[in-house]
Amino acid sequence: MTLRSLSVLGDAGAGKKTLVGCLIYMVLFIIFLIGKSQTPDFAIWVVDGSDLLTWAASATKLAALLSSGELLPRERLVIAINKMDSVSWSEKIFKDAVHVFSVLNLNYR
Numbered sequence: 001m002t003l004r005s006l007s008v009l010g011d012a013g014a015g016k017k018t019l020v021g022c023l024i025y026m027v028l029f030i031i032f033l034i035g036k037s038q039t040p041d042f043a044i045w046v047v048d049g050s051d052l053l054t055w056a057a058s059a060t061k062l063a064a065l066l067s068s069g070e071l072l073p074r075e076r077l078v079i080a081i082n083k084m085d086s087v088s089w090s091e092k093i094f095k096d097a098v099h100v101f102s103v104l105n106l107n108y109r
Helices: 016-027 052-068 089-102
Strands: 006-010 043-047 076-082
Touching: 006 016, 006 052, 016 043, 016 076, 043 052, 052 089, 076 089
Parallel strands: 006 043, 043 076
Antiparallel strands: none
């Protein structure tokens, strides 16, 4: 079996630990190596869906990490909008958060 790496990143309070714990518990997600890596196979950027004021700063921070080469996922970058339960699973809020990230150039390849 090939060793794969996963980086889970995001601003403080975005829910990174909760998300990883949920993945491990609910999906029996097997993680062989979790840690900060400049070139992980997969990266998850966690966004606090309940804190609209931090979305733009979070998106800008992610874009800067990608464009500078500080973060270069080899295969996939996932942007996870977390804490949606605290906004009653609002589709509008989800779409608004997605829009904030989609208007930035997040190309890293």
